Amino acid sequence: MGKPTTLASTPVLALDGVGKSYNGISVLRGISFEIAPGEIHGLLGENGAGKSTLLKILGGAITADAGAVLFDGVPTRLSSPRDSIAHGVSLISQELALVPQRTVLENVFLGGWANAAGFATPAADRRRFDELCAEVGFDLDPHALVASLPLGKAQQVEILKALARGSRVLCLDEPTAALAEAETEQLLEVLRTLAARGTTIVIVSHFLEEVLGIADRITVLRDGAQIATEDASAHTSDSLVRLMVGREVAALSRTPAPLPDSAPVVLKAEGLTNDRILDVSLEVRRGEILGLAGLVGSGRSETLRALFGADRISAGRVSVSGVPVRRATIRRMIDRGLALVPESRKDEGLVLRRTTAENIALPSLGGRQIGGIVRQGAEASAVDRVVAMVDVRGSVRHVPVGALSGGNQQKALFGKWLVTPPEVFLIDEPTRGVDIGAKVNIHNLILDLAAAGTAVIVVSSELEEVMALSHRILVLRAGRVVAEFPSPADREDIMSAAFL
């Protein structure tokens, strides 16, 4: 493999043998690399490789228990976020560190508001806010509550927050995982601008092309160990995958199985309307994968939730296998064979404090009981079967699912619905925050389910994903269905339909 590259200038940040362990299990060891001012450094690795852990150490959110972090060559103790902030490090973590009940303006200057004798002077903050927005080209309402923002906008708030502190080193943990294409592009552009002005950037992402497109150098982690630190230009996606996984990975080459014309319609919706979507009609057939494309906020998630009975509809009808569903509730929809993988694992998907096994068992509890008592044996074997099917690693039965890495959590989320395979699978962002290997895994799972006769509706902000998986694609804009394309569709066509 490539040899370690040497830096042209003195490093702004250097790691020397950094390590961290939890309960005696080492999740990070002997990490040593240097980053030059203005460099964009990509951090890569599979789920659970230790990327977030490393960033959290830099951000002062956790403390390393081995090695040293050096700023401008000086060893520095980072024992709290305050220390890191004082050294000009800002961490934008996967779970955004914002206060949802407060305004954008307040969040941007969180903890460091302009003030006169302790009294906040919002006018001064406002001026600085406008300057920052103009600098990076964001369009944010300073008085909006963060809770009301879509994720992409919230992400922008985080970036402004980092800029407002005048950070020298910006650490971003999967910043684009939840963003749509246009937003991703915009974000990457902002990062390039910042780097050009001398800000050092460390970025974690599972999108290898994206990293290759932006990073000057990359570091690959595997099982907490540093595998390589090299120039990005020396690599392709394939070579990176080999480094990350340690062997070849089957490429994303499968396409959906051909759909027989005789396949019956399983789910049919007519004129679904509520306060987020307008007159949405669609149908999916047995074994078909229907993709929903659109910009963030176009109403894709709302469509899935409405179909699933999770949100009320003010007009419209849904029928399953030709039988209309009256007054749809989630329970009824599940009984009719529907399943929903929601967009946010943490908020809507998993009960983080409970074990993986309990989470997987939850939707199908009713099927394994005698007089209300759980048949533990049946549950154990059902969970084992599913765990093997989706390939969650580790002793999942007794660990709170919140302690798993993002990829494994996502697999558990799928597993919930696979105990009794659904007739209709509604999947919102199937691979958010998932590594390349797991992504292939999940894609194969979806394709296999469809091949076995499940009707699937998949929503993804990654257009490639939608295009690769679907038989047919609907494009939504502002809550309406505006176009339909059979697969293979043209990327440009979809984009233009989504925009206007």
Add this chain to the structure above:
Amino acid sequence: MTTDTATLPRRRRVDFKDFGILGGLLAIVVYLSLSTTTFLTSQNIVNLLDQAVVIGLLAVGATLCIVSGVFDLSSSATLAVSAIAGVFLTTQFGVVVGFILALAVGAILGTITGTMIVITRVNSFIGSLAISIIYRGVAIVLTGGAILSVTSDQLDAFRVWALPVLDGVSGGTILFAVTAVVLGLVLWGTTFGRRVYAVGGNEEAARLSGVRTPLIHISVFAINGVCAAAAGMVLASRAGSAQPSLGIGMELTAIAAVVIGGTSILGGAGAVWRTVVGVIILTVIGNGFNLLRWDTTYQQVVTGVLILVAVAADSWLSRRSRRSRG
């Protein structure tokens, strides 16, 4: 296929966290056994259990509520109304029917509380506080402020929960033990229990998994109502009568016992056995003070310190043994 080989922290079968609170109890018990001759007598243990009954019943019911993510501050008012109804119905229909109907009244009141909170979607803490004020008022209206007694020929049978029935063990103790075991099993081993944990841990995730979360909440309120009614009937059995002020303030002691046991007030985690330990800790502290003949002036200070130490130890151990990303 993925090669996520980073090993997950294996779960120790015997969890440190579990020892936190048991260790605290053990320490107190050992100390009292060594420093008094009376603590470890069978009579004292029988007494101790009997003293734990009322708070115990309330606390076990509160455990289900708290695990499911709600508070029921109306439980002691439910206790009073149910006991008043129970005494009245006992005078009408006899002891057995009276007791069963009292439990039914408790279930109905709990269901009403739960339904109100689910429908109005107010926070359960303040909602049940308001409802508790209403129920206390109802208790006063029902009795006209008087005390309601059972007839004197019923008194002996009515006192079954207060008197020794089995090797000196009181009827109340047996009632509590049965309730704790049954609800412990319900929470641990039934589909209902699983749903209770799920709703408490993440209501939206549970809802999207097809759990009818309002139904779960109403059910735990109803169960808590039954527990409160049982506690009320034990109190009434001891006094031979019921009155509107019965059990005032006990809901807070019950919640304290639940939390001392280590059940999280955030919901989604906890167990009935933990609550039983919490209740026994509280009872033993009071009992120990009296047996040691310590100046009762200092009792409250020491009680507070012991609770704080127990809870802090539990929180420390649980952080040490299972760090979660939260």
Add this chain to the structure above:
Amino acid sequence: MTTDTATLPRRRRVDFKDFGILGGLLAIVVYLSLSTTTFLTSQNIVNLLDQAVVIGLLAVGATLCIVSGVFDLSSSATLAVSAIAGVFLTTQFGVVVGFILALAVGAILGTITGTMIVITRVNSFIGSLAISIIYRGVAIVLTGGAILSVTSDQLDAFRVWALPVLDGVSGGTILFAVTAVVLGLVLWGTTFGRRVYAVGGNEEAARLSGVRTPLIHISVFAINGVCAAAAGMVLASRAGSAQPSLGIGMELTAIAAVVIGGTSILGGAGAVWRTVVGVIILTVIGNGFNLLRWDTTYQQVVTGVLILVAVAADSWLSRRSRRSRG
């Protein structure tokens, strides 16, 4: 430039939610003005305000705690200890110094409570409950369970918080008004206030942004301690003395007032003016009952119903005006 054309719901400057609770208060006030001749007299309004003082002081302090994401159930015990200390120190050093030192004692007790909770990292609810038991015990130890009075020549000066000082308005009312305005401004307009909101809204986010969250929590406990001490001195001023049972149970009423006002018990949202409205609603309900000469038997039922209606209306309006998936 972004191309996100989906319009976000712009935030209405005048929030519906804010009207929920004011509307409730207004309705009660209008009803009472029309159905009694005495409600809208200046004397009655002066009385009303005076009646709101003690709960008001406690509730304003509790608002800061709750907004920052903690509960302080020890405030009424802090009230008792501070008042006892205040009365004792008054007999030693005179009325003015006694009052100031009482506030200092409150601040110290609050700081201790906060520090204990931050250090042991136990849930504030149970932690402060344990500490409240300790403080009550301390109050008993300090007084030997007796009443502590100021000397008779101090009595007139000592009663300043209980007596009319300005157009019939009592000193206590002025103390409450000043406290509410000051703390309202602190929460609304200072960087400290913003930190309090941030810590309550998302503690981890605040921490990662460099906010010293333990310090914020200790500060709100300290402020709450000062408020409790002030409330204690008003009570002591009314009685001319202090005793260990002073203010028992008032912390719950204070929390109820905070929540009735519409401050979220989840933290991160709320305001002092809301709490003042909540306190006044509670006081007006009681006052109205007395003036209407309704049968006090039903007072509790009606109070409970009114609280429930107020809270439910507030929750309904806030859901209507800002839908969140939460």
Add this chain to the structure above:
Amino acid sequence: GCAGSGPEPSADSADDEQLSIGFFGFAAANSFAQGVYDGVEAKAEELGATSEFVDSNFDGQLQAQQVTDAVTSGQYDIIIIQANDNLVVQRPLEEAIAAGITVVTEFTAVGPDFETVEPQIDGAISIVDPAVVNGEKLGEMGLLACEEAKADPCQVGYMEGFRALPLDNARTQAVVDTLTAGGAEVVAQVEGGYTADAGQAAFQDIITANPDVDVVIGSSQAVGGARLAAGADSPVLFIGNGSSRQAIEAVRSGDWFATYTLDLYLNGETAAELGIEKHQGEDVEVAISEADLTPSKGIGTVENLEGFEATYDD
């Protein structure tokens, strides 16, 4: 009543209108308070006045508010009050007197002194049962029981009320002093509160720590629970504080040795009568100890209770 009479209280309207009595009892939910109220109500009716129970539900602050509001509304000519808190209501009652309302403190004294029967508010009538007097009587009964038990030294357990209440502490002190002065030994002081439940637990602990205890004293509710916990063949002699039907019956049947006895109905009647007379300008006695209103002076042993009728329940 004078619903529309405005904020000005009107003592002068007493001449042409029916007098109105507000009975500010401990709590409507309290049978003891109701027992006294029965006497108030009967006497008021007899003398052509109206009466009303004002429920403060054991809340001292609330009661103070109610007094203040009563002054505002001018609703009552006479206030008879069982103070939930001996100090909080002091000031509002002074205002009431200043506004021309006649104030009678009943059962609990208002003011810091737990020993005196004299009114501690200028111009009020005091028909009270001072905690210290009550404690001394309990101690006296304890010594009688010691004689009966023929134990030497005689071991007595006392189940106190609440440690946080000065009134309870004053009573406890009087009980202990009286017993000790009489040669008995107080071997246990445990919080027994005012419920059967708490009494049961307190007694269990007392008997465990002191198996030879001869006499146990406590509130009538607590002794009810204690008696139950002791079992039928226990040699312990019990003394209750309170003269409920249950307590009187227990003494009569020999379950208890004695109980402190007050005639609530008579106390209520006396309070109403004196209040009305004073309001009409007559000179009346203003300091009465309630124990003195019963022939037995409060000592409720079986022989003293002959013919006594209890009027409330525990």
